[in-house]
Amino acid sequence: MSSESPLDELVQACLSGTLEGSDQQQLARLLRESAEARRALRSYLWLEGGLLMLAKARSVGVEMPSCSADGDVCEPLTRRPVRASSRMVVWGAVAGSVLLLASCVVGLAKWAGWFGAPAVNIAAEQPPPVEESSADAVVEGIATQDIVAHLVEVQGNVEVVSPSGETKSVSARQPLLAGDLLRTGDDNSLAVIGFSHSPPLELYPATTVRLAKAGPGQPDARSLQLIQGVVRGYEADQTLRHALDVNTVGLNVRVNGDRFVLSSMSPESLRVDVEDGTAEVVRKRDKRSLTVEAGNSFYVHADTDDLVARPMPRVVTEPRRVLDFPGAWAVFFEPDGKHFRAASYREIQRFEQSASQEPEKTLLSTDTSHGRLAAFTRDGNTLAVYRGLKKDDGVILWDVRARGQVVKVEARITDQRFVLAGDASWLATIDSGERPRAVHVWDGKSGTKRFTKTSELSPAAPAASPDAKTMALGWVDLSRRDNNKIVLLDAQTGRELAELPTRASPLTAITFSADGRFLAAGITGEVQVWDVDKRQLIHTIRGFERVVMTLAYSSDGAYLAAGTQDGQVWIWHATGEQTGQVAQIIQAGTSGVRLLTFSPDGRSLVTGGIKRHPLMIWDVLPANPSTTPSTPSTTAPAATRSGA
Amino acid sequence: MNDSAPIREFLRYQGEFMAYLMAILHDFDVAEEAFQNAAVVIVEGATAGEPIRNFRAWAKEIVRRQALYQLRKQTQDAKRRRAVTPELFEAVTAAFLEDDPTEPELHIEALRRCLGKLPSHQREMLALRYEQRQSFDDIGRAAGRTPAAVQRALSRIRTVLHDCVLASLRISQKAL
Numbered sequence: 146m147s148s149e150s151p152l153d154e155l156v157q158a159c160l161s162g163t164l165e166g167s168d169q170q171q172l173a174r175l176l177r178e179s180a181e182a183r184r185a186l187r188s189y190l191w192l193e194g195g196l197l198m199l200a201k202a203r204s205v206g207v208e209m210p211s212c213s214a215d216g217d218v219c220e221p222l223t224r225r226p227v228r229a230s231s232r233m234v235v236w237g238a239v240a241g242s243v244l245l246l247a248s249c250v251v252g253l254a255k256w257a258g259w260f261g262a263p264a265v266n267i268a269a270e271q272p273p274p275v276e277e278s279s280a281d282a283v284v285e286g287i288a289t290q291d292i293v294a295h296l297v298e299v300q301g302n303v304e305v306v307s308p309s310g311e312t313k314s315v316s317a318r319q320p321l322l323a324g325d326l327l328r329t330g331d332d333n334s335l336a337v338i339g340f341s342h343s344p345p346l347e348l349y350p351a352t353t354v355r356l357a358k359a360g361p362g363q364p365d366a367r368s369l370q371l372i373q374g375v376v377r378g379y380e381a382d383q384t385l386r387h388a389l390d391v392n393t394v395g396l397n398v399r400v401n402g403d404r405f406v407l408s409s410m411s412p413e414s415l416r417v418d419v420e421d422g423t424a425e426v427v428r429k430r431d432k433r434s435l436t437v438e439a440g441n442s443f444y445v446h447a448d449t450d451d452l453v454a455r456p457m458p459r460v461v462t463e464p465r466r467v468l469d470f471p472g473a474w475a476v477f478f479e480p481d482g483k484h485f486r487a488a489s490y491r492e493i494q495r496f497e498q499s500a501s502q503e504p505e506k507t508l509l510s511t512d513t514s515h516g517r518l519a520a521f522t523r524d525g526n527t528l529a530v531y532r533g534l535k536k537d538d539g540v541i542l543w544d545v546r547a548r549g550q551v552v553k554v555e556a557r558i559t560d561q562r563f564v565l566a567g568d569a570s571w572l573a574t575i576d577s578g579e580r581p582r583a584v585h586v587w588d589g590k591s592g593t594k595r596f597t598k599t600s601e602l603s604p605a606a607p608a609a610s611p612d613a614k615t616m617a618l619g620w621v622d623l624s625r626r627d628n629n630k631i632v633l634l635d636a637q638t639g640r641e642l643a644e645l646p647t648r649a650s651p652l653t654a655i656t657f658s659a660d661g662r663f664l665a666a667g668i669t670g671e672v673q674v675w676d677v678d679k680r681q682l683i684h685t686i687r688g689f690e691r692v693v694m695t696l697a698y699s700s701d702g703a704y705l706a707a708g709t710q711d712g713q714v715w716i717w718h719a720t721g722e723q724t725g726q727v728a729q730i731i732q733a734g735t736s737g738v739r740l741l742t743f744s745p746d747g748r749s750l751v752t753g754g755i756k757r758h759p760l761m762i763w764d765v766l767p768a769n770p771s772t773t774p775s776t777p778s779t780t781a782p783a784a785t786r787s788g789a
Numbered sequence: 790m791n792d793s794a795p796i797r798e799f800l801r802y803q804g805e806f807m808a809y810l811m812a813i814l815h816d817f818d819v820a821e822e823a824f825q826n827a828a829v830v831i832v833e834g835a836t837a838g839e840p841i842r843n844f845r846a847w848a849k850e851i852v853r854r855q856a857l858y859q860l861r862k863q864t865q866d867a868k869r870r871r872a873v874t875p876e877l878f879e880a881v882t883a884a885f886l887e888d889d890p891t892e893p894e895l896h897i898e899a900l901r902r903c904l905g906k907l908p909s910h911q912r913e914m915l916a917l918r919y920e921q922r923q924s925f926d927d928i929g930r931a932a933g934r935t936p937a938a939v940q941r942a943l944s945r946i947r948t949v950l951h952d953c954v955l956a957s958l959r960i961s962q963k964a965l
Contacts, residue, residue, distance in 0.1 A: 153951075157944050159873075159881065160808065162815030169877045176880035183884035191891055192951050193811065194804025195900040200919035651833050669833060 292320040297339035302330030347377040464761035474519035476742040523567035552592040566613035596639035608655040619652030656696040667693025699747035708738025823855040903953035
């Protein structure tokens with residue numbers, strides 16, 4: 146290429162990776178100096194990107210990627226035939242990045258099929274699923290070789306969306322194409338998908354799947370992408386064989402013969418709950434496998450050189466009590482442990498733990514909005530509330546006994562970034578829209594600002610030490626997790642006392658233990674426990690792969706609980722030999738848990754959540770075999786290891 | 790923005806992002822790794838709870854950082870030749886970061902129409918290059934042409950497509 150090549154040629158060579166020395170200089174100069182050159186580059190970027198995506202769509206199609214070399218624990222399957230009554234429930238506990246594959250396939254599928262080069266037509270290389278009637282038939286202009294299944298039965302609210310986003314009418318016998326999205330409503334809706342060579346699959350309510358073509362060599366496999374919900378597989382005699390319950394997205398499911406084959410983009414672990422029968426988890430890469438016997442739940446983790454199965458407690462789904470106070474943001478247990486107060490922006494309700502009588506209500510405001518934040522002080526005498534609806538809003542500190550306003554702090558808060566010191570001496574607020582990013586600390590008596598800390602990083606999850614002298618604050622670098630850290634600040638002056646390098650995904654919750662010795666930091670997929678005095682990371686809890694919304698220690702420090710974005714509460718042992726072991730898992734709903742408070746004796750836990758989630762009281766470690774704490778083990782007694 | 794919304798939005802622009810990464814990194818696997826890492830950061834950022842005001846600008850910045858990270862890795866790897874000079878990286882990135890009104894859906898529709906107008910042998914050549922990621926040498930061997938001739942042919946095809954897409958978008962905008 147000459148030193149004065151036309152702009153288009155330079156740009157194309159740049160995008161093709163064939164631009165050499167002097168031409169690189171020439172293009173850089175043109176781009177710096179000419180808006181037209183920059184427009185041309187962007188224009189060709191779009192073209193190149195479009196070609197890449199169309200090509201990828203063509204080569205990926207809506208093919209379910211089998212368990213790839215990336216996948217570790219990615220192919221649970223039942224080796225031995227399971228009994229007809231068996232039921233296997235598997236939670237694909239996969240990190241958020243798995244979202245990508247699901248969406249990729251969704252997004253790309255609609256553009257598939259425009260290159261049309263026979264040599265690269267993967268679909269043509271596989272035996273296409275054949276409709277029972279005729280392989281050459283045409284249904285509404287679509288060759289039946291594209292049909293992978295059909296609807297057998299439809300009940301309630303069921304929707305089919307084509308890859309191009311078009312919503313199709315729904316009826317029995319309707320053909321389903323690879324790439325079609327099928328959704329059932331969250332009422333009593335149901336859909337049964339029939340396959341030409343395989344028994345049907347049944348979709349539970351609130352389930353979303355995407356149909357896929359069978360993998361190579363598995364022409365009769367029932368393949369779909371389970372985006373959310375529950376899928377049941379039936380055998381030819383219509384007996385129920387398998388059920389999957391997946392509470393994360395992007396899990397690929399293939400039903401092949403008597404087994405479910407699960408895979409996802411980059412799973413490191415799976416939660417397997419086998420109620421009956423036997424499941425086998427295989428890691429393809431190094432041909433290791435684990436047999437998981439029925440009657441137990443396991444967290445199966447792909448370690449660096451082995452598969453590890455840890456027994457897990459069952460998920461508790463029944464609270465001891467449900468309280469109708471959906472706007473509640475804060476809970477304070479009275480010293481007797483029998484009564485507790487819950488507060489929303491506009492009222493306080495006082496409940497007795499074990500009795501079901503009507504709560505005592507104290508109205509703070511006649512405003513009918515639910516508000517956004519509330520927090521009690523350690524003694525329960527002061528309540529801070531923030532409504533967040535009007536421009537003149539601020540944080541109001543109420544004297545609960547006198548029922549009067551103590552002070553108003555003119556602060557704006559977003560995203561629940563707020564903390565009140567246990568003695569109401571200060572509070573910290575974050576407005577995440579502010580630039581530069583900042584956290585403001587206000588005096589709780591005067592309402593004036595004590596100090597502001599600014600950074601290019603994002604502030605996250607402020608927390609107050611029990612003695613109110615220290616504030617912990619996360620600083621998050623969204624692009625470089627190594628930069629993430631917690632700083633401990635003097636709450637009076639803002640002086641930095643210590644830095645705890647978390648070096649992990651964004652911090653979403655921080656809490657101190659009641660004695661202030663430990664600090665727990667919630668990060669997507671893990672909880673780090675730090676020794677505050679020694680500034681040392683002493684323990685990292687992994688294995689739940691969820692976004693932590695809130696954390697709470699029991700008052701004796703024996704338990705640490707995390708409320709997650711998908712409505713679960715995980716409780717771990719926080720002391721003794723069992724430190725870090727899961728003690729209990731609670732399913733408190735399907736939306737995020739933002740409120741967690743242990744009773745003073747640690748035997749009860751109150752939860753609340755977003756989306757008008759009710760308050761619930763749970764027994765911590767009830768005397769129920771199904772919630773027996775797990776034994777610390779990296780090799781599960783009920784799991785056997787063998788070569789695959 | 791809920792959990793999947795940022796990813797959906799990210800994927801709307803995936804073509805633009807991948808093309809930028811390819812232009813900077815010149816290696817599909819490396820570009821894809823950068824793309825995946827950017828997606829993870831997007832998910833994490835979205836779940837951190839902070840509102841995202843200008844998603845596309847935010848996502849582009851994340852993609853840029855991932856590109857830079859991979860570029861640095863390439864530089865550290867003595868066995869690999871650095872794809873672009875720092876000057877070109879800055880210039881291409883500046884163009885990439887500029888506001889761009891292109892709507893991905895309209896663009897891809899236009900491209901689809903334009904591809905449909907191409908003769909089959911040109912579509913096949915595009916498929917070999919983009920879908921099978923064959924080198925100019927390999928395509929040349931298959932087509933009985935020299936690598937340089939393949940490169941020129943592909944360049945011509947892209948120019949035709951580029952002009953066709955722009956014309957098609959102009960017509961679409963007039964119709965709107």
